[in-house]
Amino acid sequence: MEIFTYLKAPDEASAIAAANVGRTLYIAGGTTLVDLMRLEVLRPTSLVDITGLPYAQIEERGRGVMVGAMVRNSDLAVHPLIVKRYPVLSEALLSGASPQLRNLATTGGNLLQRTRCPYYRDPQNTSCNKRLPGSGCAAIGGYTRSLAVLGVSDKCIATNPSDMSVALVALDAIVHTKRPNDTRTIPIAAFHKVPGDHPEIESVLEPGELITHVELPATPFAARSRYLKVRDRASYAFALASAAVALELAGGTIRDVRVALGGVGTKPWRAPQAEKLLIGQKPNVDLFRRAAEAALTGAQSQRDNRFKIELAKRTLVRALAETAGGTP
Template sequence: MRPFEYARAADTEQAVAVATADPDTSYLAGGTTQLDLMKDGVLGPGRLLDITRLPLGGVTHLDDAVRIGALTTMEELAADPVVGRRLPFVREALLLGASTQLRNMATIGGNLLQRARCRYFRDPTVPACNKRDPGSGCAAIDGIQRMHAILGTSDHCIALHASDLAVPLAALDALVHIQGVGGRRTVPLTEFYLPPGSTPHIENVLRHGELITEVEVPLLPEGARSRYLKVRDRVSYEFALTSAGVALAVDGGVVRWARIALGGVGTIPWRAWKSEDLLRNAPADRGAFRAAAEAALEGARPLPGTAFKVDLAGRTLVRALEMAAGAAS
């Protein structure tokens, strides 16, 4: 691990000013992924700025949304009664996303910013990784591809977005509140992440020194039901092969409203806009759900090691929709 300086931020404005002025400074919150990457030599900031004592924790309940402080832990959010009652698939994603020990350390802001789980990105002895070393190539394309993406990929990167939580939050049109030296701005989560294109090392719209302060999540309408379904190689803590976060409002056997996002298949949390349109005023049955799954996976670019994900992701989405529709009937 590269030697680094440790500092603690006194307030949010100071933290943003210090980090913005120094390209070699990184924020430190839960550190559950960041410290591992530093130990492995993938990341090497010259200074860690500890923000854990900033007043950015807790859940604020509004009439139609919750505002989640970026330093709220995954466990705290999962235990929130409003989240459990009005956003059950968010709670399911949190509980399926990490062990209890990690949930008590990992923050919501950090979860949304976790780095790719690509084995080639995380191994600095592998020279070809455009995400770690722009222009060096992508070892995964000709390597072991099982845990990689089929949607949103490019010839420069097929790394998978790993967050379970980001999937239902993308489906819900969550908003990310950001503090920078020039003031505050708000970005929809569906616009926060950037597909790799030719610049896989640029993963989101944050500028250096900007800090996520809150995530605002709209509550589901009364009567809507949701499910987060995660398929993985083992039942214990493991990353998704495929996952689906869905919410439905069903009336008289007809889907009146749907929100759908996929995980385990995209370079970003994958919002299935076309599937939502197809389901609006469609019967809540397997035929409609299969059509929605086909639409969600249009444009998939599987490689030999990820070809199985096309069928598996479709089945995952159909099953999640059936589970949500069954709960709503």
């Protein structure tokens, strides 16, 4: 690991001022960052510890909920407001990592966790455009079982691994941030970026921009929501495919719906084509299957991850059926 300086930020202004310099990164729970520093994948010259900032609350705001960026994943998952009003978020968090990791992992850090592409994490032996722009992508033509089929480019096919972010997409969450001279709000669907020609840029955040809160709006579909994750073993494993569904039923018809996929996209993947098919229809398995076909439109696989396309479709059909109140 390279030598770095460390500052425990006493307040927000000092954190943002310190992070605006050179190769500085914020550190929250450290469960992504410290691993990647040890592997010399990330090489910050300074760390700004933000765990002392006053963002550890979960509060009602109007009819919605504001979640501080420093709220631990374990606390968020079991909070009564989340369990009752946003069950998809609770389920997604509880499906991630292990209890010990969730006790450290924060809301802000989870949004910015890095891909688990094995080549990204192996700087001594492999080329990776995300780690070193322009160096090539060892994954394309390599071993791709865990990698993405949606939103891929010829520069990168890495999967975004966050379960929480997929649930947030289905909830129309809004990310609140601070920069040196202003604040801004970013709809979650616009927060992460597909790799395109610049896989090294994973979100719309600017260097030093601090996530302060995630807002969960009050929507008519949030309370009837589910997260279904399919993985190699029942716990402590990343998604091969996952689906977050939130829907509003009125008189037996789907009035509104959000569909998001995980484990298959280069970013937490919203599927508007599927949503369009579902709205105004009576729930049934044929409809869900057509929605799943639409959700995977444009999927591009490699040799080892072809199975993910059908797996994601089946995962979504089951998630829709369970959310609508039946089993397929």
